[in-house]
Amino acid sequence: MNFDFSEDQKYLAGEARKFLEAESAIPVVREVLNDDDKAYSEGLWKKIAEMGWLGTAVPEEQGGLGLGMLEMCVLAEEMGRVLAPVPFSSTAYFLTEAVKLAGSDEVKNDILPRVVAGEIIGCYAASEGPGHPDPANLKTTFDGSTVSGTKIPVTDGGIATHAVVLAKEGSGASLVLVDLSGAGVTRKTLSTLDPTRGHAELTFDKTPGVRLGAAGDGASLNDQLMDKVAVLLAFEQLGGASRALEMAKEYALERYAFGRPIAGNQAIKHKLAEMYVKNEVARSNCFYGAWALSTDAPEMPEAAAAARVAASEAFWFASKENIQTHGGMGFTWEVDCHLYYRRAKLLAVQAGGPKVWKEKLVRALEQKNAA
Amino acid sequence: MDFNDTPEEAAFRKEARAFLEKHLKPKGSERASRDRANMLEKAKAWQKTKAENKFAQITWPKEWGGRGGTAMQNVIWGQEESKFDAPTGPFAIGLGMCVPTVIAFGSDEHKERYVQKALMGEEIWCQLFSEPSAGSDVAGLKTRAVKDGDDWVINGQKVWTSGAHYSDYGILLVRTDPKVPKHKGLTMFIVDMKQPGVEVRPIHQASGGREFNEVYFTDVRIPDKDRLGDVGAGWKVALVTLMNERLAVGGSPGPDWAEIMEYARDHGSLSDQAFREKLADWYVAAQGYKLTKFRTQTALSRGQTPGPENSIGKIITANHLQDICNSAIEMQDHFGIINETDRMPGDAIFQQSFMWAPGLRIAGGTDEILKNIIAERVLGLPQDVRVDKDKPFDELKSG
Numbered sequence: 001m002n003f004d005f006s007e008d009q010k011y012l013a014g015e016a017r018k019f020l021e022a023e024s025a026i027p028v029v030r031e032v033l034n035d036d037d038k039a040y041s042e043g044l045w046k047k048i049a050e051m052g053w054l055g056t057a058v059p060e061e062q063g064g065l066g067l068g069m070l071e072m073c074v075l076a077e078e079m080g081r082v083l084a085p086v087p088f089s090s091t092a093y094f095l096t097e098a099v100k101l102a103g104s105d106e107v108k109n110d111i112l113p114r115v116v117a118g119e120i121i122g123c124y125a126a127s128e129g130p131g132h133p134d135p136a137n138l139k140t141t142f143d144g145s146t147v148s149g150t151k152i153p154v155t156d157g158g159i160a161t162h163a164v165v166l167a168k169e170g171s172g173a174s175l176v177l178v179d180l181s182g183a184g185v186t187r188k189t190l191s192t193l194d195p196t197r198g199h200a201e202l203t204f205d206k207t208p209g210v211r212l213g214a215a216g217d218g219a220s221l222n223d224q225l226m227d228k229v230a231v232l233l234a235f236e237q238l239g240g241a242s243r244a245l246e247m248a249k250e251y252a253l254e255r256y257a258f259g260r261p262i263a264g265n266q267a268i269k270h271k272l273a274e275m276y277v278k279n280e281v282a283r284s285n286c287f288y289g290a291w292a293l294s295t296d297a298p299e300m301p302e303a304a305a306a307a308r309v310a311a312s313e314a315f316w317f318a319s320k321e322n323i324q325t326h327g328g329m330g331f332t333w334e335v336d337c338h339l340y341y342r343r344a345k346l347l348a349v350q351a352g353g354p355k356v357w358k359e360k361l362v363r364a365l366e367q368k369n370a371a
Numbered sequence: 372m373d374f375n376d377t378p379e380e381a382a383f384r385k386e387a388r389a390f391l392e393k394h395l396k397p398k399g400s401e402r403a404s405r406d407r408a409n410m411l412e413k414a415k416a417w418q419k420t421k422a423e424n425k426f427a428q429i430t431w432p433k434e435w436g437g438r439g440g441t442a443m444q445n446v447i448w449g450q451e452e453s454k455f456d457a458p459t460g461p462f463a464i465g466l467g468m469c470v471p472t473v474i475a476f477g478s479d480e481h482k483e484r485y486v487q488k489a490l491m492g493e494e495i496w497c498q499l500f501s502e503p504s505a506g507s508d509v510a511g512l513k514t515r516a517v518k519d520g521d522d523w524v525i526n527g528q529k530v531w532t533s534g535a536h537y538s539d540y541g542i543l544l545v546r547t548d549p550k551v552p553k554h555k556g557l558t559m560f561i562v563d564m565k566q567p568g569v570e571v572r573p574i575h576q577a578s579g580g581r582e583f584n585e586v587y588f589t590d591v592r593i594p595d596k597d598r599l600g601d602v603g604a605g606w607k608v609a610l611v612t613l614m615n616e617r618l619a620v621g622g623s624p625g626p627d628w629a630e631i632m633e634y635a636r637d638h639g640s641l642s643d644q645a646f647r648e649k650l651a652d653w654y655v656a657a658q659g660y661k662l663t664k665f666r667t668q669t670a671l672s673r674g675q676t677p678g679p680e681n682s683i684g685k686i687i688t689a690n691h692l693q694d695i696c697n698s699a700i701e702m703q704d705h706f707g708i709i710n711e712t713d714r715m716p717g718d719a720i721f722q723q724s725f726m727w728a729p730g731l732r733i734a735g736g737t738d739e740i741l742k743n744i745i746a747e748r749v750l751g752l753p754q755d756v757r758v759d760k761d762k763p764f765d766e767l768k769s770g
């Protein structure tokens with residue numbers, strides 16, 4: 001039994017942390033936060049591409065490093081810790097995994113090398129309004145060659161070069177790859193709870209697109225894609241939650257009230273202990289999800305859902321109680337607590353909120369039970 | 372036990388409702404109502420209208436411009452006013468906490484000078500207690516007042532002062548003697564916020580707004596006659612303010628169970644079992660708190676003083692606000708993170724309140740401090756170990 005990352009993967013984590021702490025310290029996040037016209041850090045994005053991270057889980061045939069999904073999980077956690085303000089998840093999880101999952105050889109050979117080279121920024125466009133998008137009731141349509149409809153919100157939609165669009169085709173749904181330089185694309189910037197990640201409304205009017213997989217397979221492909229993405233996002237959430245706990249701990253030890261550090265109060269100790277418990281529950285579930293992801297295990301649906309549910313809860317709790325631990329300081333713009341609070345909510349509702357994943361989890365368990 | 376209005380109460384409710392209908396729009400009826408621009412002017416105008424019609428400060432005596440009404444009338448007024456778009460924010464601290472402290476400890480001259488003007492909405496007050504190293508532990512504050520002839524000279528810094536940037540006066544808690552244990556060396560003053568030496572610097576909040584401030588005092592002179600209570604008795608005076616604070620801030624503004632229920636109904640989530648269970652929890656706690664307030668008011672109307680039980684209010688409402696907004700955002704899924712008032716249901720009220728909720732769990736006493744108060748003062752459990760109680764203030768650690 002070795003339920004842990006390998007030495008090599010831990011080394012990667014350490015190197016990634018060093019790099020990100022140097023290159024993506026909070027000032028980089030704040031540059032994006034404070035500039036309404038900035039949807040990401042171009043400088044950091046370029047460096048990440050140069051490091052080859054975008055090719056981590058891309059096969060060597062397509063110019064990638066051909067490492068595995070475990071390495072992606074390691075990187076995701078580190079990106080989550082520093083709130084990296086780059087379209088990494090949109091490109092390396094959503095777009096890359098969609099293409100790997102269902103793209104034709106031609107599409108793979110066209111897209112993946114350009115992803116690795118940093119020429120492509122991806123985005124995933126499913127949401128069309130309040131509530132989780134139901135493949136059966138989509139308003140955006142695909143007619144076999146073009147897409148029409150409006151997607152809102154699309155994370156990184158303002159800067160992406162390519163979108164993976166969930167659209168209705170006939171009586172089913174399809175996943176469609178759309179080159180955003182094509183005809184009929186309109187983008188509108190949105191203001192959201194997490195201004196450190198750009199968001200847009202994308203409208204397509206007969207925009208050319210290429211189907212990923214067979215017509216009508218969209219719902220099931222989308223489910224498979226979401227399972228993969230869920231594990232990676234869960235690692236980002238875990239990274240954020242761990243950092244939030246560290247921040248709370250550091251502050252609680254430094255801050256005095258009633259003549260002693262606030263960390264000495266049982267209320268604060270219990271709060272931090274509860275963060276820790278939730279984080280460890282999340283970490284273990286994330287590891288299991290990583291294992292399932294890297295081995296294409298049949299347990300993938302429940303492993304992904306459990307990772308996602310646990311990590312969403314851990315990050316939410318840690319981010320809100322981190323503010324609370326910081327008292328009035330925590331409620332200022334200058335202190336970083338709110339950046340984690342904002343990101344916690346974005347990551348929790350992107351690709352399906354906790355309710356969606358709890359339902360998926362129970363459904364997976366029911367199916368297993370019936371089998 | 373009777374929750375129905377008596378005939379007199381029903382008559383008052385009718386009168387109040389008619390007055391409100393004449394002057395205000397029902398809550399949420401107009402998008403512009405949540406617009407923050409001109410908030411101050413609107414609030415001043417509304418306060419004046421209320422005062423002129425004897426609906427401001429229902430329980431205050433008539434001689435100070437109040438209505439001289441009963442505690443129950445006050446409850447009824449609160450219930451009715453909350454159904455309308457009443458711009459009361461800038462006055463909550465002054466009329467809820469500061470001016471009552473002036474009434475309790477001020478001289479006749481003070482009452483004459485300040486009470487009526489505050490009530491008419493002409494002057495706004497702020498509360499200058501917290502400091503960089505004294506928030507929960509307010510009595511650990513360091514701002515110094517030194518006697519010089521008939522004046523006191525103030526030097527130091529306050530922080531988190533809500534509304535200081537538009538306030539005319541403040542109640543100011545300072546240290547007049549650092550050689551005695553911390554609670555014994557404090558004194559309370561009235562301070563003119565517009566005088567030289569008072570510098571207000573807005574703080575950018577996590578929510579994005581700038582509603583609270585740092586306030587710096589450099590050789591600010593306050594005449595001894597503007598002292599509230601005895602020299603060294605400031606803590607006793609502050610406790611009266613803080614008790615009123617807990618009454619005043621109990622009901623957090625923002626969407627409640629009813630609002631999210633309506634939202635869920637419109638968006639098909641009301642049939643969801645998990646949501647129904649949460650809704651039930653929110654309702655039960657909110658209702659429990661509301662009824663607890665009735666019990667408090669009953670005690671008040673019998674001439675008893677409200678106890679620290681009111682501390683439950685803020686714990687419940689602030690946490691529920693955060694929880695309700697979180698649920699509403701999750702209900703909207705990815706769409707829920709959009710923060711644009713004209714694109715979102717309910718003017719993005721859930722998103723805006725989501726960013727305010729953390730502040731409400733801290734302002735006016737944190738959850739943890741309020742729970743300590745309940746444990747120690749209501750339940751009589753032993754006090755936390757106190758390393759600072761009997762030591763002279765200038766020998767204490769802070770950070």
Ligand SMILES: Cc1cc2nc3c(=O)[nH]c(=O)nc-3n(C[C@H](O)[C@H](O)[C@H](O)COP(=O)(O)OP(=O)(O)OC[C@H]3O[C@@H](n4cnc5c(N)ncnc54)[C@H](O)[C@@H]3O)c2cc1C
Nearest residue numbers: 265324325327328500501506507531533730734735737739
């Ligand atoms: C929006 C907002 C508006 C405000 N407006 C005003 C105002 O108008 N005037 C004014 O004077 N102040 C105001 N405040 C200040 C507010 O009262 C303080 O922020 C609050 O009391 C907490 O103090 P602190 O920020 O110093 O946190 P700290 O006291 O440093 O607390 C940090 C953490 O330690 C915990 N803690 C501290 N002591 C204990 C203990 N003994 N047991 C358990 N846990 C403990 C706290 O609960 C908190 O989680 C405002 C604050 C906010 C957020």
